[in-house]
Amino acid sequence: MSADALAAAHPQDPSVSVLEVRDLTVATGGHTLLEDVTFSLGPGERVGLIGESGSGKSLTALAVMGLLPEGLTAGGTVQLRGVETDLLRIGERERSGLRGRRLGMVFQEPMTALNPLMRVGHQVAEVLRIHGTVDDREDATRRAQQLLADVELPDPVRIARRYPHQLSGGQRQRVMLAMALANGPDVLICDEPTTALDVTVQAQMLQLIAAGVADRTSGLLFISHDLPVVATVCERLLVLYGGRIVEAGPTHQLLTRPRHPYTEGLLAASDLEAVDDQGRLPTIPGAVPPDGRFPSGCVFRNRCPRGDEACTVWPGWTGREDHGVACWYPSGAPHG
């Protein structure tokens, strides 16, 4: 049975991943920025990728999309359901055929991600026309208006004729989402989609993303540094630090019983109730090293309260791929 037939036979089967990322490595001129990132995404599954700035979250997304900036190279494998060849090894033309059709992406900055000289309706219609999923121009225009209505933009016919500068940040991000979801992708990647938005419109945006992927049973890879945001959207989390996944697990377990000291630190820093005896919020001591110069061995050891001699060697992964930790001294009981 071919992969396409398999996918067709089990469109909802969570055991068949839509996306399989194995040992993904991103490097620039001998310097490794992302190392051995491994995870998979089931149909309709919502996975969060969390970590602070510089941890490699966006690089992971761009590597999967094949949109890494010039000078960065990706290694490992990225497998999309129904595509025989590893995405990192197919030609640019084939990859372009997958982007916007089977892989959709929403970027962080709604203010600059849309073409300022093109009406937004036209920009949405374009993604349909590129992949030939519409009959003609009128069909594309009509479908684009429907997609804008789907992301709950008021008066979509009028909005479609607007230019990006005439829309608010929240409205632009909805346009981006409409574009990313237009062709019913297998995988939707959202890179900090609400970070640039007002808190009041964040919740609506998150709902639209969740509804959008549910309608299309798309797998969602949701990237954020904001734990409360991730917790409302994702069923499963991956914690990234220094270009490596340091912990993975179901959202509830990971947030209530973190095992990696970095995850613990992230949680403590997000807990607005907790203050020390001087009334300050807890922080993780130290900072992400400049230019991604993380220490050898365990990447977190220079900031870790439990770090010692053993940590000069990378601890390796313990537990299952979707529920485990990379630490010599994890908290709590070992995984059974």
Place this chain on the structure above:
Amino acid sequence: MLVQLTKRTLVLLVSLGLASAMVFWFLSVLPGDPAQVALGTGATPEAVAEMQERFGTDRPLTVQYLDWIGGLFVGDFGVSYVTGATIGPLIIDRLMVSLWLVGAGMLVALVIAVPLGTLSAVHHRRPLGTVLAGVSQVGIAIPNFLAGILLIGLVAVSWRLLPAGGWVPPAQDPIEFLRRLLLPALALGIIEGAVLARYVRSTVLNVLREDFLRTARAKGLTPARALVRHGLRNAAVPVVTILGLQLAVLLVGAVVVERVFVIPGLGSLLLDGVANRDLLLVQGVVMVLVLAVLVLNYLVDVLYTALDPRLRAAA
């Protein structure tokens, strides 16, 4: 949009008023009384005074200025002090020739600059990009009269492909017109193309780094198609601004190129006027050149607003 247009038009009118006053004033303070020049050094003071009265140069400067500027509104540039010819039709005639030359030169420049600049931006930091950037550097270093002489030497003299100079109006013989237009247009356009290519290169480089170009690729466009569909129009906005400024440079370049190719354009007329101390003629030609530059810049501003919807909002 209408507010913007009104503003720009007002700016144009004020600039024209100021420019005309300056042109008139500069030329009137130059030594050498036209009446004296016309009559020669042996003329009696009475004859000179009579001549001044005939030319009207005995009147106060403001009256002379208002008389001149009033005439310009109806296309009357006055009568030459030296030849006695009516200046208006002469300038219009020569202007048409120069406009053909400048237009063709700009076309050559664009045909060179857009692909050259875009390619060297796309191949930035790769061998082809460096070579193309080098070629445009060399182009910038060559003055256009030298390019003209080289073109005449090679194409007209050595290869005998095209005539070395002269002018045939398009209505008289379109083919011969084009044959004679080609070399001067190349001399003017190649250099301008090299200058413009650098602007195209840097704006395309900027556009390549834009987020919306990454979005275009995320939608499924190949890098080349993303650049053509989303990048070039965005790059055109700053390039059009430069184009307006460069048109003035091109007009000045045309003065020299017309000399090299023996073309009866505005440039040749200007140089003849200066040589003959034909004050009113020089004044008229300079004013027309200023008018052309200001109007072209005005048109560029209007084009700019048409290209970029963000500028249409009344600010």
